[in-house]
Amino acid sequence: MCLAIPSKIVQKSGNLAVIDVDGVRRDANLMLLEDAEVGDWVIVHAGFAIHKIDEKSALETISFLREAAEFSERQP
Amino acid sequence: MSLKHAQEYRDPVIARRLADRIAAASRRPIRLMEVCGTHTMSIFRHGIRSLLPETITLLSGPGCPVCVTAQSDIDAFIALARKPEVIVATFGDLMRVPGTESSLQLERAAGADIRIVYSTFDALTIAAEHPDKKIVFMGVGFETTAPTIAASLSAARDMGRKNFFVFSAHKLVPPALEALMNFPGVALDGFILPGHVSVILGEDGYRSFFERFSVPCVITGFEPVDILQGIFRLAMQVESGTPALENAYPRAVTAEGNQKARQLMDAVFEPADAVWRGLGTIAQSGLKIRATYADFDAARHFDLALPEPVEPKGCACGDILTGAKTPPECALFKTVCTPMDPVGPCMVSSEGTCAAYYRYTE
Ligand code: SF4
Numbered sequence: 001m002c003l004a005i006p007s008k009i010v011q012k013s014g015n016l017a018v019i020d021v022d023g024v025r026r027d028a029n030l031m032l033l034e035d036a037e038v039g040d041w042v043i044v045h046a047g048f049a050i051h052k053i054d055e056k057s058a059l060e061t062i063s064f065l066r067e068a069a070e071f072s073e074r075q076p
Numbered sequence: 077m078s079l080k081h082a083q084e085y086r087d088p089v090i091a092r093r094l095a096d097r098i099a100a101a102s103r104r105p106i107r108l109m110e111v112c113g114t115h116t117m118s119i120f121r122h123g124i125r126s127l128l129p130e131t132i133t134l135l136s137g138p139g140c141p142v143c144v145t146a147q148s149d150i151d152a153f154i155a156l157a158r159k160p161e162v163i164v165a166t167f168g169d170l171m172r173v174p175g176t177e178s179s180l181q182l183e184r185a186a187g188a189d190i191r192i193v194y195s196t197f198d199a200l201t202i203a204a205e206h207p208d209k210k211i212v213f214m215g216v217g218f219e220t221t222a223p224t225i226a227a228s229l230s231a232a233r234d235m236g237r238k239n240f241f242v243f244s245a246h247k248l249v250p251p252a253l254e255a256l257m258n259f260p261g262v263a264l265d266g267f268i269l270p271g272h273v274s275v276i277l278g279e280d281g282y283r284s285f286f287e288r289f290s291v292p293c294v295i296t297g298f299e300p301v302d303i304l305q306g307i308f309r310l311a312m313q314v315e316s317g318t319p320a321l322e323n324a325y326p327r328a329v330t331a332e333g334n335q336k337a338r339q340l341m342d343a344v345f346e347p348a349d350a351v352w353r354g355l356g357t358i359a360q361s362g363l364k365i366r367a368t369y370a371d372f373d374a375a376r377h378f379d380l381a382l383p384e385p386v387e388p389k390g391c392a393c394g395d396i397l398t399g400a401k402t403p404p405e406c407a408l409f410k411t412v413c414t415p416m417d418p419v420g421p422c423m424v425s426s427e428g429t430c431a432a433y434y435r436y437t438e
Binding site: 005026027029031032033034043045046047048050051053054055057058061062065066 | 084085087090094167194195196197198217220221223224227231272275276298301305326327328329330334336337340
């Protein structure tokens with residue numbers, strides 16, 4: 001039931017949005033979010049956006065992991 | 077591009093390195109439970125098990141909403157579908173789940189009006205289109221789904237809708253974790269906590285559970301790098317003897333969770349004892365509709381004559397949901413029970429452990 005991948009808001013009117021889920025367009029309700037705009041990446045569950053992805057944290061975690069991977073690459 | 081923040085978390089080099097670090101760190105054999113059905117699917121789909129050292133055993137827990145739904149609730153859904161004035165609206169997963177006497181799918185074949193919807197708002201639309209009928213939504217799911225149902229009930233009340241009802245069989249995750257810790261014979265060394273239930277609950281939602289049981293807990297995302305990172309952190313906690321509640325999915329989960337969703341959920345529902353397949357009755361582990369929303373409560377509105385609930389004969393779903401058994405240990409697995417002809421809910425649901433084993437193992 002969970003859509004594991006994030007979707008992008010491509011249109012918005014009031015509490016209703018159109019999202020792009022890996023190339024497929026779907027409707028999503030924004031009632032459960034404080035704020036969301038076109039261009040935001042959101043997690044959608046059962047037709048409702050439930051979270052706006054924290055871009056900064058997404059990038060931080062991955063660069064931390066990438067550095068750790070490169071570090072262990074150098075020290076086999 | 078359309079998979080932003082998913083693609084990076086599938087990087088095979090990072091995944092490989094994390095697997096190496098797990099192998100280097102993990103000495104003691106440990107049993108970890110992934111509580112969420114979406115994790116189970118992702119672990120199989122990405123072949124995570126084959127990347128792990130022998131010390132680590134992954135068990136699937138009670139995280140498939142359809143699978144944990146009690147037989148008596150499935151029977152109630154069927155009884156509702158049989159009422160001539162009712163249109164049932166449901167998520168697709170429930171259709172083939174066998175009740176004691178029938179399934180929603182069989183009822184539909186016999187003429188019942190049952191509609192598969194993608195969101196509760198679709199059910200509200202059906203209610204507007206059929207003012208002469210009573211539309212009943214089958215409320216199954218955890219903290220991720222319950223706020224969406226609450227949103228539709230709040231909207232139904234604002235619209236003054238009189239023919240929309242919810243049968244609430246919702247379940248809460250933290251009380252189930254607690255029940256698992258106390259369950260005889262279930263020895264777990266750590267929990268891979270669900271990703272999207274945690275979006276709503278936040279890290280804080282598990283605090284009191286963690287403080288009481290001091291068992292390693294890591295909130296984990298769904299991509300391979302997320303899952304391996306979660307397992308790595310759990311293994312490190314076990315090895316160092318310092319259990320902690322950690323969040324390895326900060327791009328989606330905050331400390332406080334989605335408060336707006338929780339407020340809406342609290343306005344509509346209140347905790348109540350609930351029966352889980354496999355785990356039995358767990359105190360305050362379900363959600364019932366509050367008296368202020370009584371007009372929308374299918375359990376209050378309809379008189380339901382239910383059969384004595386009987387679970388499918390020979391089905392080991394109950395043991396599978398607690399991690400006591402794996403699907404190959406069920407005598408019916410792959411012989412009698414297949415996704416085409418499922419015997420129990422763990423084979424019906426796409427998130428069910430039996431369905432995952434069927435699809436991804438030899
Ligand atoms: S294989 Fe089928 S019968 Fe056996 S536990 Fe799973 S769902 Fe039940």
